[in-house]
């Protein structure tokens with residue numbers, strides 16, 4: 001049978017973000033359910049109405065809305081036809097198909113939707129892939145009905161960038177700095193500082209929302225600088241090993257290679273061995289300082 005490869009978005013959403021680890025999938029999804037709930041708590045479709053989920057992926061927010069608001073309708077929209085097909089299959093299984101529409105659309109071009117046609121617009125980790133962010137906010141505003149609600153979540157990746165030369169994803173790589181620099185360069189080449197992933201922060205989100213003419217704008221920022229070592233001490237050996245395996249085989253986003261793939265691109269077998277021999281014990285004992293920041297923004301038209 002012909003093996004039809006899915007697009008990069010579907011490959012990543014359905015597989016590569018978990019690196020083949022059930023444990024990783026569980027941890028990721030637990031975290032994402034709390035994000036989903038916060039995004040949906042800002043919307044109000046108790047009495048029905050339509051929610052447009054832009055960049056719906058495999059339906060985290062969209063299915064959450066169908067569950068939370070029993071009378072609402074949901075438009076699943078995404079640039080990935082594979083993910084729309086996947087979500088449509090799930091909706092069929094869940095017997096909620098008649099409350100759903102599936103529309104291929106980019107965040108910055110929602111021209112297939114009429115002005116003032118939906119009660120709520122949501123996104124979760126979508127604008128980090130969109131160059132034309134201002135245009136997207138203007139589109140969100142245009143399709144919303146008066147008093148309609150926009151509720152989004154986006155990581156503020158600039159918060160952790162750039163890292164010092166001696167650090168690799170928060171781990172101290174001073175003794176192997178040259179090898180680490182070459183692996184880092186693989187990622188920096190694909191997503192440099194002016195990539196949509198890194199070229200904005202929470203102030204830009206507020207400014208774009210205001211510029212799009214939303215009347216009321218709120219933003220909640222969560223920023224964290226955190227050492228993992230204390231939490232890792234309590235973990236059983238097997239779970240620590242899994243942390244390493246998952247670090248090797250997971251891709252941080254759809255456009256970049258896994259760590260193992262990146263190493264293979266630029267290191268010799270000998271260098272790979274050196275790099276892993278240094279990094280693995282640090283990963284397994286959580287010797288990293290993680291810097292992360294995320295923003296929840298909600299606005300009323």
Ligand SMILES: C[S@@+](CC[C@H](N)C(=O)[O-])C[C@H]1O[C@@H](n2cnc3c(N)ncnc32)[C@H](O)[C@@H]1O
Pocket residue numbers: 009010013054055056057058059060061077078079080083105106107108123124125126129130
């Ligand atoms: C990190 S996933 C998030 C998926 C989903 N919102 C969730 O919360 O799980 C990013 C999604 O954005 C979609 N995407 C990427 N670029 C886009 C664009 N320009 N317009 C709309 N969707 C886009 C991808 O196909 C992918 O489904």
